[in-house]
Amino acid sequence: xxxxxxxxxxxxxxxxxxxxxxxxxxxxxxxxxxxxxxxxxxxxxxxxxxxxxxxxxxxxxxxxxxxxxxxxxxxxxxxxxxxxxxxxx
Amino acid sequence: xxxxxxxxxxxxxxxxxxxxxxxxxxxxxxxxxxxxxxxxxxxxxxxxxxxxxxxxxxxxxxxxxxxxxxxxxxxxxxxxxxxxxxxxxxxxxxxxxxxxxxxxxxxxxxxxxxxxxxxxxxxxxxxxxxxxxxxxxxxxxxxxxxxxxxxxxxxxxxxxxxxxxxxxxxxxxxxxxxxxxxxxxxxxxxxxxxxxxxxxxxxxxxxxxxxxxxxxxxxxxxxxxxxxxxxxxxxxxxxxxxxxxxxxxxxxxxxxxxxxxxxxxxxxxxxxxxxxxxxxxxxxxxxxxxxxxxxxxxxxxxxxxxxxxxxxxxxxxxxxxxxxxxxxxxxxxxxxxxxxxxxxxxxxxxxxxxxxxxxxxxxxxxxxxxxxxxxxxxxxxxxxxxxxxxxxxxxxxxxxxxxxxxxxxxxxxxxxxxxxxxxxxxxxxxxxxxxxxxxxxxxxxxxxxxxxxxxxxxxxxxxxxxxxxxxxxxxxxxxxxxxxxxxxxxxxxxxxxxxxxxxxxxxxxxxxxxxxxxxxxxxxxxxxxxxxxxxxxxxxxxxxxxxxxxxxxxxxxxxxxxxxxxxxxxxxxxxxxxxxxxxxxxxxxxxxxxxxxxxxxxxx
Numbered sequence: 001x002x003x004x005x006x007x008x009x010x011x012x013x014x015x016x017x018x019x020x021x022x023x024x025x026x027x028x029x030x031x032x033x034x035x036x037x038x039x040x041x042x043x044x045x046x047x048x049x050x051x052x053x054x055x056x057x058x059x060x061x062x063x064x065x066x067x068x069x070x071x072x073x074x075x076x077x078x079x080x081x082x083x084x085x086x087x088x089x
Numbered sequence: 090x091x092x093x094x095x096x097x098x099x100x101x102x103x104x105x106x107x108x109x110x111x112x113x114x115x116x117x118x119x120x121x122x123x124x125x126x127x128x129x130x131x132x133x134x135x136x137x138x139x140x141x142x143x144x145x146x147x148x149x150x151x152x153x154x155x156x157x158x159x160x161x162x163x164x165x166x167x168x169x170x171x172x173x174x175x176x177x178x179x180x181x182x183x184x185x186x187x188x189x190x191x192x193x194x195x196x197x198x199x200x201x202x203x204x205x206x207x208x209x210x211x212x213x214x215x216x217x218x219x220x221x222x223x224x225x226x227x228x229x230x231x232x233x234x235x236x237x238x239x240x241x242x243x244x245x246x247x248x249x250x251x252x253x254x255x256x257x258x259x260x261x262x263x264x265x266x267x268x269x270x271x272x273x274x275x276x277x278x279x280x281x282x283x284x285x286x287x288x289x290x291x292x293x294x295x296x297x298x299x300x301x302x303x304x305x306x307x308x309x310x311x312x313x314x315x316x317x318x319x320x321x322x323x324x325x326x327x328x329x330x331x332x333x334x335x336x337x338x339x340x341x342x343x344x345x346x347x348x349x350x351x352x353x354x355x356x357x358x359x360x361x362x363x364x365x366x367x368x369x370x371x372x373x374x375x376x377x378x379x380x381x382x383x384x385x386x387x388x389x390x391x392x393x394x395x396x397x398x399x400x401x402x403x404x405x406x407x408x409x410x411x412x413x414x415x416x417x418x419x420x421x422x423x424x425x426x427x428x429x430x431x432x433x434x435x436x437x438x439x440x441x442x443x444x445x446x447x448x449x450x451x452x453x454x455x456x457x458x459x460x461x462x463x464x465x466x467x468x469x470x471x472x473x474x475x476x477x478x479x480x481x482x483x484x485x486x487x488x489x490x491x492x493x494x495x496x497x498x499x500x501x502x503x504x505x506x507x508x509x510x511x512x513x514x515x516x517x518x519x520x521x522x523x524x525x526x527x528x529x530x531x532x533x534x535x536x537x538x539x540x541x542x543x544x545x546x547x548x549x550x551x552x553x554x555x556x557x558x559x560x561x562x563x564x565x566x567x568x569x570x571x572x573x574x575x576x577x578x579x580x581x582x583x584x585x586x587x588x589x590x591x592x593x594x595x596x597x598x599x600x601x602x603x604x605x606x607x608x609x610x611x612x613x614x615x616x617x618x619x620x621x622x623x624x625x626x627x628x629x630x631x632x633x634x635x636x637x638x639x640x641x642x643x644x645x646x647x648x649x650x651x652x653x654x655x656x657x658x659x660x661x662x663x664x665x666x667x668x669x670x671x672x673x674x675x676x677x678x679x680x681x682x683x684x685x686x687x688x689x690x691x692x693x
Contacts, residue, residue, distance in 0.1 A: 016223055021174075056220075
């Protein structure tokens with residue numbers, strides 16, 4: 001089953017190198033296949049360059065889709081990052 | 090014009106002001122020639138892949154080494170190095186290079202180069218400038234692997250012995266981490282812009298730097314004498330003695346002047362002939378208040394309150410706003426803070442609000458219009474501001490984007506209702522709190538006399554006033570050059586609004602970028618405004634220039650300028666005047682006019 005959750009990018013600089021690195025750090029802890037969907041494009045949430053080139057500045061709405069045994073844990077780990085704006089402004 | 094000549098003069102983007110004079114130290118990187126060759130047998134391909142993997146492992150090892158040596162003070166750098174480690178292992182570079190080696194049978198250097206070019210194409214399509222600029226991180230990581238592949242040791246900046254100016258294609262955070270600040274006089278790089286890592290780091294270290302010079306690494310040799318003028322973004326290679334003396338003198342003066350500015354930042358801005366103008370600062374975040382005080386601003390002339398709204402899915406509640414405003418008011422006390430009510434477009438807000446898909450948001454449902462429609466949103470903010478005013482008594486309210494008297498009355502009616510309900514509850518607020526408006530819509534200027542009767546102050550918001558008056562969207566590159574704050578229409582409108590305010594006996598302030606521009610000071614003084622509100626960092630210099638200015642002369646200047654028919658004429662006149670009048674200041678800060686002779690043709 002695919003788990004989905006929507007987020008809005010709220011930190012000022014958007015998903016840049018540092019924030020994308022934090023996402024990859026989190027996602028690579030999980031077995032699940034994790035993707036970030038923006039409009040009709042998608043990025044592998046375990047690839048920093050995929051995330052960067054998805055281009056998500058402040059205000060972008062994205063959907064995270066996780067598929068696998070630890071999908072729920074993966075989603076909640078990402079929710080912590082997004083909800084805290086990656087510890088940025 | 091500076092005296093003397095040099096072997097070469099290059100202009101780039103100055104990112105950290107100040108002057109550095111010293112010997113160049115070139116850090117070579119990414120200039121490694123890559124030989125192209127085909128691999129025929131499966132065995133050759135397998136060996137090539139192993140060679141690539143070894144080069145990646147080595148790069149990873151090196152990055153981890155640097156990372157482990159970083160001390161606690163630089164968490165930023167740790168994150169950037171983490172990002173580099175992830176890039177190193179990313180499928181777009183790593184898996185892709187291996188795939189190219191396998192499928193096309195070419196050597197690792199060329200395969201990696203191809204993967205890098207594919208990534209570059211993807212990055213080039215990104216709209217957001219900051220994220221697009223992060224390709225430099227990818228480029229840097231790939232260069233590390235490439236230099237491992239060719240076996241040449243990348244020259245490190247760690248072993249530098251004497252104080253030098255670092256000349257590099259691009260400086261990575263790993264490089265800057267290894268730099269010893271006390272041995273670095275300045276930085277110059279081929280790559281980069283105002284938001285590049287080099288820019289951010291050098292600014293935090295306060296080391297003069299010029300980036301985006303394109304080919305400085307090819308122009309200069311290690312050991313050559315050079316001058317880095319970070320104030321104007323100029324690099325001079327091998328200057329003659331006359332020019333060198335000039336820069337030594339300029340360096341000395343600039344340092345002395347910056348110290349003097351810092352010392353005199355708290356002195357009032359009063360002209361030679363005794364005209365006082367209040368200098369305030371604009372802020373967006375609570376954290377900026379300290380810089381406002383440090384830079385000698387006499388209050389907050391504009392507190393933009395959008396931040397708390399943009400950062401949450403739902404509008405912030407009254408308590409959140411109350412504590413935020415209270416903290417700002419308490420820190421700046423006894424000076425005043427002018428809180429501008431929500432200036433936000435329906436487009437930028439929660440999707441639940443307002444019609445989606447406005448074709449022209451700048452002329453759409455925004456600012457006071459949105460607040461008048463979304464009544465509860467507005468009341469919540471007003472309640473929070475009023476409650477703070479009852480405690481600190483140094484708060485003023487300002488409505489944005491008022492286009493006429495009807496709108497103002499509607500906003501004030503809601504304010505009165507909120508005041509009444511607070512009074513009924515027995516909640517204190519400042520009964521004599523001042524209520525003012527932004528003058529930023531051309532129609533407000535036309536009826537400024539009518540508006541002035543019904544408010545306690547005006548604040549002329551030049552950013553939007555220029556945009557709406559000249560019908561220019563300055564983010565649109567096609568027309569950005571037509572965004573002219575010195576357009577005669579703008580000057581006439583500012584004059585009309587400030588005259589109307591003075592006639593009605595209310596204070597008039599000017600906020601917006603125009604307020605912090607030293608070139609405009611003579612005309613701003615000529616309007617006889619009560620205050621200017623600007624970026625806090627601009628305050629010390631503006632105050633200093635005003636102390637050397639003269640009201641009568643400024644009024645004459647404004648009269649003269651109002652006779653001109655184009656912005657470029659006015660600009661030229663002001664340049665000439667300010668250079669003559671504030672020579673010391675302008676020579677130190679904006680020495681852009683000087684063209685230097687170079688013995689290698691006219692490169693300046």
